[in-house]
Amino acid sequence: MIFTHIVMDGDAIGSAAALCLAMRKEGIDAYVVTEDELAKNLSFLGKDLCIDVAEAEKMFSDGHDISVCVDCSEESRFPKRAALFNNGAVKVCIDHHKTADTICDYNYVDPEAGATAQLIYKLIKAMGTEIDKDMAVRIYAGIATDTGNFQYSNTTKETHQIVSELYDICDSFHEVSVEIYENEPFAKLKLQSEIFDGAELFAGGKAVIASVTQDMLKRCGAVMDDSEGTVSRLRALENVEVAALLRENEDGSIKASLRAKTYADVSELCASHGGGGHAKAAGFTEYGNPEKIRETLKKEIEEKIIG
Amino acid sequence: MIFTHIVMDGDAIGSAAALCLAMRKEGIDAYVVTEDELAKNLSFLGKDLCIDVAEAEKMFSDGHDISVCVDCSEESRFPKRAALFNNGAVKVCIDHHKTADTICDYNYVDPEAGATAQLIYKLIKAMGTEIDKDMAVRIYAGIATDTGNFQYSNTTKETHQIVSELYDICDSFHEVSVEIYENEPFAKLKLQSEIFDGAELFAGGKAVIASVTQDMLKRCGAVMDDSEGTVSRLRALENVEVAALLRENEDGSIKASLRAKTYADVSELCASHGGGGHAKAAGFTEYGNPEKIRETLKKEIEEKIIG
Numbered sequence: 001m002i003f004t005h006i007v008m009d010g011d012a013i014g015s016a017a018a019l020c021l022a023m024r025k026e027g028i029d030a031y032v033v034t035e036d037e038l039a040k041n042l043s044f045l046g047k048d049l050c051i052d053v054a055e056a057e058k059m060f061s062d063g064h065d066i067s068v069c070v071d072c073s074e075e076s077r078f079p080k081r082a083a084l085f086n087n088g089a090v091k092v093c094i095d096h097h098k099t100a101d102t103i104c105d106y107n108y109v110d111p112e113a114g115a116t117a118q119l120i121y122k123l124i125k126a127m128g129t130e131i132d133k134d135m136a137v138r139i140y141a142g143i144a145t146d147t148g149n150f151q152y153s154n155t156t157k158e159t160h161q162i163v164s165e166l167y168d169i170c171d172s173f174h175e176v177s178v179e180i181y182e183n184e185p186f187a188k189l190k191l192q193s194e195i196f197d198g199a200e201l202f203a204g205g206k207a208v209i210a211s212v213t214q215d216m217l218k219r220c221g222a223v224m225d226d227s228e229g230t231v232s233r234l235r236a237l238e239n240v241e242v243a244a245l246l247r248e249n250e251d252g253s254i255k256a257s258l259r260a261k262t263y264a265d266v267s268e269l270c271a272s273h274g275g276g277g278h279a280k281a282a283g284f285t286e287y288g289n290p291e292k293i294r295e296t297l298k299k300e301i302e303e304k305i306i307g
Numbered sequence: 308m309i310f311t312h313i314v315m316d317g318d319a320i321g322s323a324a325a326l327c328l329a330m331r332k333e334g335i336d337a338y339v340v341t342e343d344e345l346a347k348n349l350s351f352l353g354k355d356l357c358i359d360v361a362e363a364e365k366m367f368s369d370g371h372d373i374s375v376c377v378d379c380s381e382e383s384r385f386p387k388r389a390a391l392f393n394n395g396a397v398k399v400c401i402d403h404h405k406t407a408d409t410i411c412d413y414n415y416v417d418p419e420a421g422a423t424a425q426l427i428y429k430l431i432k433a434m435g436t437e438i439d440k441d442m443a444v445r446i447y448a449g450i451a452t453d454t455g456n457f458q459y460s461n462t463t464k465e466t467h468q469i470v471s472e473l474y475d476i477c478d479s480f481h482e483v484s485v486e487i488y489e490n491e492p493f494a495k496l497k498l499q500s501e502i503f504d505g506a507e508l509f510a511g512g513k514a515v516i517a518s519v520t521q522d523m524l525k526r527c528g529a530v531m532d533d534s535e536g537t538v539s540r541l542r543a544l545e546n547v548e549v550a551a552l553l554r555e556n557e558d559g560s561i562k563a564s565l566r567a568k569t570y571a572d573v574s575e576l577c578a579s580h581g582g583g584g585h586a587k588a589a590g591f592t593e594y595g596n597p598e599k600i601r602e603t604l605k606k607e608i609e610e611k612i613i614g
Contacts, residue, residue, distance in 0.1 A: 040545075149456040150470075151488070153481035157474035160467045163457075167464035174460035181458070182543040182568060186508055186515075189544060193503035196496050205493075236489040237496060238347075261489060 001056060002032045003069045003085050005077035010145025010180060012071040013038055013045045015094070015116040018138040019070060020049045022124040025132070031056065035080040041183040045138050053081055068092040071116040073099045073109065094119050114154040117142025121162050136169040141176055149177075188226035191216060195230050195245075203302040207242040208234045209294060214248050224249075235259040242266060242301050246294055249285070254293050257283045264305050308363060309339045310376045310392050312384035317452025317487060319378040320345055320352045322401070322423040325445035326377060327356045329431040332439070338363065342387040348490040352445050360388055375399040378423040380406045380416065401426050421461040424449025428469050443476040444483055451480070452487065495533035498523060502537050502552075510609040514549040515541045518601060521555050531556075542566040549573060549608050553601055556592070561600050564590045571612050 002020050004012040016032045023030035032049045033056045051059065067088025073095045075082040085091070093104040096113040113119050117139045124131055131139075143163060147155045166173070191212070199210040212227045220226075224247060234243035241264050247255045256273070258266035258281070265279040275284025286293065309327050311319040323339045330337035339356045340363045358366065374395025380402045382389040392398070400411040403420040420426050424446045431438055438446075450470060454462045473480070498519070506517040519534045527533075531554060541550035548571050554562045563580070565573035565588070572586040582591025593600065 144457075149458060150451070151456060151481065151484040153479055155479075155481070157471050160471035160474065164464050164467035164471060167467065172460055172462075174458065174462070177458040178568070183545045184540075184543050185545050186506075186512075189503050189506065189540070193500045193506075196500035197504065199493075199496065199500075201493055208493075233491075233496070236491050238490045238492050261485070 001060070001064050001067050001084065001088060002030060003067065003072075003078050003081055004032070004034075005072035006036050006079070008034070008036070008038055008042065008046075010042055010045070011115045011117055011142040013042055014138040014140075014142030014145070015120045016070045017045050017049050018117065018120050018124065018135045018142070019068065019094070021135045021138070022120075022127060022129045022131070025129055026127065031059075033081055033084065035078065041180050042141075044179055045141055053084055056084060064088055066090050066092060068094065069104070070094050070120070071096070073097065073101075073103060073107075075103070094123065112156070114152070114156055114159040115143045115146035117146070118159060118162055121166075131166075131169055133170050136166045137173070137176055140166055140170070140173045141180060144173070144177065145180065185222075185226065187220050187222040191220040191222035191226045192230055192233075194220060195227060196233075199234060201237075201240070202298050203242075203306040205239050206306045207244070207298075207301050208237055208240050209244045209246070209298055209301075210234060211246040211290065211294060212248065213290070214250065231257050231259050235261050242305055244297060244301065246290065246297070248290060253285050253287050254290055255283065255285045256293070256297060257281075258301075260305075266305065269300055269304055308367070308371050308374050308391065308395060309337060310374065310379075310385050310388055311339070311341075312379035313343050313386070315341070315343070315345055315349065315353075317349055317352070318422045318424055318449040320349055321445040321447075321449030321452070322427045323377045324352050324356050325424065325427050325431065325442045325449070326375065326401070328439070328442045328445070329427075329434060329436045332436055333434065338366075340388055340391065342385065348487050349448075351486055352448055360391055363391060371395055373397050373399060375401065376411070377401050377427070378403070380404065380408075380410060380414070382410070401430065419463070421459070421463055421466040422450045422453035424453070425466060425469055428473075438473075438476055440477045443473045444480070447473050447477070447480045448483055448487060451484065456484075492529075492533065494527050494529040498527040498529035498533045499537055499540075501527060502534060503540075506541060508544075508547070509605050510549075510613040512546045513613045514551070514605075514608050515544055515547050516551045516553070516601060516605055516608075517541060518553040518597065519555065520597070521557065538564045538566050542568050549612055551604060551608065553597065553604070555597060560592050560594050561597055562590065562592045563600070563604060564588075565608075567612075573612065576607055576611055 002016045004016040020030045020032050031051045034050045038046050067085045073093045091104040092106045094108045096116045098111045121139045194216050195210050195212055201208050231243050231245040241261050243259045245257045260266045260280045267277050267279050267282040270282035270284045273284035277283055309323045311323040327337045327339050338358045341357045345353050374392045380400045398411040399413045401415045403423045405418045428446050501523050502517050502519055508515050538550050538552040548568050550566045552564045567573045567587045574584050574586050574589040577584055577589035577591045580591035584590055
């Protein structure tokens with residue numbers, strides 16, 4: 001049984017699915033066990049491989065031999081499957097995230113890898129299993145999505161080397177990109193258009209802030225997940241060093257997401273509001289008047305960060 | 308003297324600049340001769356290498372030895388520099404576009420290459436010139452921009468192979484991506500937000516249309532170039548097969564840009580309006596009432612293309 005983290009991204013499902021296919025090719029009765037739905041644009045990656053916990057327990061009522069967790073290494077990342085995971089006679093972890101502890105019998109963890117899919121590629125090769133087109137597509141999807149199409153700083157020589165080798169198996173990955181990136185819901189486009197319409201530069205153009213309200217979601221027929229990517233786009237503005245997005249949750253609380261481009265550190269300001277994160281990406285959640293929270297945050301970004 | 312096409316993109320300036328640096332390293336007194344300004348986000352690629360026609364004529368009043376045209380192979384692509392180009396004692400062309408004719412004494416044209424920068428890389432290696440970091444950055448910029456960050460169908464095994472070799476020279480190209488892509492003018496964000504706000508699905512959700520007017524440009528403080536990329540984003544919508552963008556020119560004419568995602572052919576419809584292009588990307592320009600043009604186009608897309 002192969003497990004990956006909740007809210008599966010391209011690397012999570014791509015890595016899990018490629019490993020599952022390789023195991024099946026070696027005659028192993030393997031499945032990817034999930035506890036949440038795949039995003040629509042990623043569903044082709046998990047096709048015919050995924051089962052839920054109830055199905056897994058029914059199919060393997062006498063227990064299973066191996067549990068593998070992929071692209072994660074903590075039970076909190078697969079909470080509803082933790083018991084099932086621990087039932088495996090042998091436990092294996094394959095991950096590229098930095099972790100404090102290793103929870104498994106065998107651990108293949110490499111934080112230098114741009115994507116877990118790179119580790120899966122090397123593992124399948126080491127297994128001596130011939131990588132076929134279905135596996136290549138899933139490995140590619142994992143690498144491309146987790147490196148921001150080779151733009152993020154986690155992209156290395158090995159990333160491109162592996163992808164160049166994948167082209168020996170599959171002529172073109174253009175169709176994979178179309179499937180993943182050219183499936184945007186209309187409601188998402190409308191929501192983002194409204195978010196950017198309300199975007200406001202401040203601190204001499206070095207910072208930008210925007211908001212998403214429950215009303216906006218209703219008007220656009222969108223969900224909060226549709227605001228994904230907007231804070232990165234705001235940070236990408238010319239001369240902008242700090243970008244902030246304020247999301248109004250259903251309970252009325254405001255979730256602030258802050259991003260820095262090059263030199264600024266947004267983590268301290270977020271920590272002072274009871275939040276956390278890294279220098280370049282941090283956030284906090286608080287209750288209060290949305291306008292007031294926005295004005296206070298603008299003032300603090302201008303005075304404490306931009307200076 | 309190195310020439311490239313007007314409205315320089317990343318591959319044009321990246322290729323020209325990398326070749327210029329390599330020639331200089333070999334002791335050749337080389338320059339990139341331009342007739343228009345580089346886009347702000349690409350200006351770092353041409354730094355200290357570009358001169359305009361007047362400067363070139365002054366510096367080389369006794370004539371010059373070699374003219375190289377890069378990423379283009381027709382004089383119409385460098386109209387104000389055609390005479391100067393033809394003054395070169397020897398003419399060389401390096402390009403990855405399909406061309407009918409070869410206009411130069413020496414032609415290195417390979418339509419299979421994802422970017423002209425790939426040809427420049429192979430050429431510099433063949434010259435025996437050691438590629439340094441400044442050249443690597445420019446070759447990378449050319450490849451990354453012309454392949455849509457490795458997503459377009461022109462991306463090949465060789466594309467990734469070359470980039471993996473560039474990592475031997477430069478540890479990370481993340482900063483290059485930030486420089487190129489994280490420099491969006493605020494006016495562009497506002498304009499695109501307004502364009503998408505007016506986007507309209509039709510033909511049962513299989514087609515989408517949007518407009519840009521001169522009034523919108525004024526309101527946003529934007530220029531027409533700021534609408535670049537919007538028609539691709541519209542085509543990327545879920546279930547959409549055909550996307551159309553109508554741009555109102557300064558003279559009141561309407562320029563229509565049509566894009567197809569997978570199976571449709573938009574070239575015939577555009578040809579019937581006196582325009583042209585390919586199956587997946589075509590356009591036309593006509594005069595008339597903007598509303599009427601929009602309604603007629605919608606009807607034609609629905610009836611003649613989506614069917």
